[in-house]
Each structure stands twice: as structure tokens, then as C-alpha cells.
Amino acid sequence: MERKFLVFEAGGRAGLSAELFFLARRKKEDGATLVMADMDAYFQKCPAAPGVVRLGEDKALEMIASDPSSLSVFPADELARQGKKAVFDLASKNPFTAVEPWFFHKHEMNLRLAEITKGCRVRIPETFYLDDVFMRPDTMSAGSHGVAPLRNTCITRRIDIAREYVVDIDWTLDNPRIFAREVRIKNGYDKYLRFVPQGSSFALACEEFVRAMRASEPLLATGVFHIQLIENAEGEIYFVEYSKRISGTSSVNLFRGYNPFDSFAGVETPVRLGGAVREDEWYRFEDLMLNLHTAIQ
DSSP: OOOEEEEESTTSHHHHHHHHHHHHOSOGGGOOEEEEEOSOHHHHHSOOOTTEEEEOHHHHHHHHHHOGGGEEEOTTOSHHHHHOHHHHHHHTTSTTTOOOGGGGOHHHHHHHHHHHTTTSSEEOOOEEEEOSEEEOOSSSOOTTTTOEEEOSEEEEOOOOOSEEEEEEEEESSSSOEEEEEEEEEETTEEEEEEEOOTTSHHHHHHHHHHHHHHHHOGGGGSEEEEEEEEEOTTOOEEEEEEESSOOTTGGGGGGGTOOHHHHHHTOOOOOOOBTTBOTTSEEEHHHHHHHHHHHTO
16 A cells, blocks of 8 residues: 655645655655645645655645545644644554644643653743733833733743754654754744754753653653753753654754654664764754755765
């Protein structure tokens, strides 16, 4: 039976990473197809590589309804799972992609992580939840000056950020594999990045954190997922966000032996570090994409 992997909201950077992972996978003779679904009609018109299909989300949902047994959701996007029960149900059949509703609630996530990761080097910021309230300055305010309504709001104590990190984790086998990178963000995307050495103190702190997650909430730390962390000037590390999916720019980790398609198939991804790309050096994301295009040919 031909296997089809579905990627939703495929027109963004996570879709690009999914496509690069698919084209670089080791077992290319398996006849698999990558179905890239997006509501943008122009994305659907763009040419695609062999084995890659671009179509509308409505067509992808029809595929789920007619032949779910041949389909797997590839975790490039999780937002679509919240509003589309068919996608959520299909993803939940595989522990590598299965999610629970509370994974999408930042307040509950922080409260649970604060309890189950107590004592870890990675800390959870103090977190509050407010629903349908008004915020106003404590001083120098009169009437409606400075007043703003807040609904369904998760509030965390501000941390003075010195460094930001994205950490991709692959826990499909017995032990987690940690792929951390420090990032400089511009217009919402990683513009510059530095591969954090896998044996570093920071990487070990990340491993300690995800092992604590796994011990109490196995589904939370199973498969491929990523966390966003920040560090202050004193070297204290704080949790920002968790997503059970690949990060948007995770394809850069192909240089370090990370490819979820290989992990799901039980094969290893070759490490391509050396030469033009090294750990602990800064790179522009676009330059890594140029090198990656050459590396996977």
C-alpha cells in the first residue's frame, strides 16, 4: 500500500522543512508521497518535486474521509489539528504525532511543567491566567486612560532576554536526541543561528528537562517536538513554549543527523557537519539553505 504523509498549512517555513526532510530521507524507494495541503491557491499552483503533491486543504480532508488507512499526519503544523477533528483523530492514532487538547493551552502547560520539571535547570516563568477582565495602570491613570480589556489571556512574568533558543527533540527510540540552536529573530523568523554543541551544558540541561517531561507525561515527549527557551544575562534558562511538531527552520538540522522521516522509518540520517558548516558558529539561515540544497542532491 502506498503511504501518504499529510502536511497541513504547508505554505510556511515548517512546510518547507517538511519537504526538505522528505526529499533527503534515506528510504526513497518506499514509494511514499508527501501531500502538501494549504488553503492558498497560489501555493497549490507551484511546481513540486517527484513524490510531492500540492493541493487544497479541502481535498486533503476528503482523502482522510475516503482512505484514512494509507495516511499519516506529518507533524509540521499543529494549529490545524485544533480546528479539524478529522486531522486530530488521524494524528492521535500514532504516538509519534498524537496530542492532547491541553497541549494547546499555555497556562495549563506551564502549570503542569512547573510541577513535573521541578528542580531542573530549565525553569518555568511565573504564570497567571485571566479571563474577561480589564487591565489598567496602577498609578497615573484616570477614567479610561490606559485601560485595556483582556480575554483568554495567559500572562507570564517578564524575563530579561540575553539569548534565545529553539531546541528540536527526536525521541522515537530509547533516548532523546537534542538538537539545540541559538537564534536571532527578525520579522518572526530565525534570521541567524548557531548550532549549540550536543554535549554542551545547555544541551544537557535540555535533556534533563525533556526526561522529566517524559517521566510524568509520556505522550508529551514522544516522537518529534520542539521547545523554545530563553536565557538571561545570569545564565538562567527559562521555558517559553512547547510544540509537538518540527520547528519551522528545523531542516537546518539535517547537517547534524536529524530527519523525522528517517526516524519514523527506523533508519539513521547521515551527519553532514564539517567543511562549510560547523557547530558553535553563526550562520545566516539563507546560507544554510544554499548549502543544504547541495548536500541533499
